[in-house]
Structure formats: structure tokens, C-alpha cells
Amino acid sequence: AQTVTQSQPExxxxxxxxxxxxxxxxxxxxxxxxxxxxxxxxxxxxxVIRQEAYKQQNAxxxxxxxxxxxAAKSFSLKISDSQLGDAAMYFCxxxxxxxxxLTFGTGTRLTIIP
Amino acid sequence: NAxxxxxxxxxxxxxxxSMTLLCAQDMNHExxxxxxxxxxxxxxxxxxxxxxxxxxxxEVPDGYNVSRLKKQNFLLGLESAAPSQTSVYFCASxxxxxxxxxxxxxxxxxxxx
Numbered sequence: 001a002q003t004v005t006q007s008q009p010e011x012x013x014x015x016x017x018x019x020x021x022x023x024x025x026x027x028x029x030x031x032x033x034x035x036x037x038x039x040x041x042x043x044x045x046x047x048v049i050r051q052e053a054y055k056q057q058n059a060x061x062x063x064x065x066x067x068x069x070x071a072a073k074s075f076s077l078k079i080s081d082s083q084l085g086d087a088a089m090y091f092c093x094x095x096x097x098x099x100x101x102l103t104f105g106t107g108t109r110l111t112i113i114p
Numbered sequence: 115n116a117x118x119x120x121x122x123x124x125x126x127x128x129x130x131x132s133m134t135l136l137c138a139q140d141m142n143h144e145x146x147x148x149x150x151x152x153x154x155x156x157x158x159x160x161x162x163x164x165x166x167x168x169x170x171x172x173e174v175p176d177g178y179n180v181s182r183l184k185k186q187n188f189l190l191g192l193e194s195a196a197p198s199q200t201s202v203y204f205c206a207s208x209x210x211x212x213x214x215x216x217x218x219x220x221x222x223x224x225x226x227x
Binding site for chain 2: 004009033035042043044045046047050091093095097098099100101102103104105106107
């Protein structure tokens with residue numbers, strides 16, 4: 001079974017600064033997907049960014065980018081120019097290729113300091 | 115544009131009572147899921163469905179039943195609630211095209227006394 005580990009229960013960053021959230025995973029599969037989901041105080045989960053394991057290029061979505069290290073099974077999220085609206089729980093998630101059942105990590109609560 | 119709607123949003127039950135959570139989606143999605151979220155444990159998959167009339171067990175199915183009689187609805191039932199089922203329950207849906215993008219509801223907070 002796949003596992004996803006987020007070792008940082010809480011992180012904080014000054015507004016406009018850059019922060020990196022860590023995620024490691026364990027799988028014996030070669031084809032899979034990795035995701036970062038955001039859960040704001042409203043509780044509704046929102047997809048932030050998605051990475052296909054077969055792609056070497058790191059995914060980027062505006063101020064959000066990932067550092068995908070397949071050999072190390074590491075998938076970190078970098079948020080640049082942090083904004084107050086980025087405050088939320090961030091979950092790393094994994095799915096096997098051809099399967100949309102997500103396995104989630106335990107989450108990292110991000111606080112933005114004005 | 116409703117997306118994924120869960121009812122009720124909050125519910126308090128006594129041990130042994132039964133209840134049903136309703137999830138409705140208006141995006142014509144094939145796949146639907148029920149997750150539970152507990153502090154320090156992330157989200158765990160309870161049951162899921164890959165199409166109308168189908169259901170399958172997830173990671174933590176014990177104590178729950180589901181039904182998908184209509185494509186747009188996915189029901190989660192607790193036949194005899196236990197305090198261990200106190201949690202926030204999330205429904206999600208997806209196209210099933212292997213994008214991995216799930217669309218979530220706002221969650222339902224259930225307390226079992």
C-alpha cells in the first residue's frame with residue numbers, strides 16, 4: 001500500500017516571502033500522480049497543483065511550484081510571494097496511474113504572518 | 115453552480131442511532147467518493163463508486179454502507195453510530211479520466227455521543 005508523509009504539522013511565513021512544504025511518499029509503482037490540495041477555513045478542498053510521475057519537468061501554477069524528486073520519492077510545494085489568502089491546511093496526495101483513489105498525507109497547517 | 119453539495123452540514127447522534135449523509139453533484143461526474151477527516155490523520159477513503167449502481171470499499175469501510183442509485187447522488191449510511199465515527203465527512207466527485215482532480219463538498223461534521 002502507498003503511504004504519504006508530511007513531517008511538518010505547522011509552518012508559518014511572512015507575507016510576500018517564500019515557503020516550502022515537504023512531502024515524501026512510498027510506492028512500488030512507476031506510474032502515478034502526485035497532488036497538493038488546499039483546505040482553507042471554509043473546509044472545502046481545492047486542487048492546487050498536479051504532477052505526473054513520468055514527467056521530469058516540475059509542475060508550476062502561478063505562484064505555486066513543486067520540486068519532484070522521483071528517486072528520493074519527495075514532492076515539495078513552494079509558494080512564492082505568500083499572500084494572506086494562502087493560509088490553509090495543505091495536503092499532499094498520491095494516486096496510482098489509472099486509479100483516482102487518492103491517498104492523503106496528514107497535512108501541514110500554513111500560517112501567513114502579516 | 116452548486117458543484118458538490120452535502121447534507122446535512124452538522125449532525126449530533128446518540129450511540130446506536132442511524133443516519134444517512136447525502137451527496138449530490140451536478141457536474142455529470144462518473145466517480146464519487148466518501149472520505150472522513152480526523153485530526154492528525156488526513157483524509158481516509160471510506161467507500162467509492164465508479165458509476166451509477168456500483169460501489170466499492172475504501173480504506174476504512176467498516177460501520178458504513180453506501181448506495182449510488184442515481185448518477186448524481188451518493189449516500190453514506192451509518193446503521194448503528196459509534197463514538198469512533200465522530201468525524202468530518204467529505205464527499206468528492208471526479209470525471210474518472212485519470213486527472214486525479216477531485217471536486218469536494220464542504221464537509222459534514224458528525225458527532226456521536
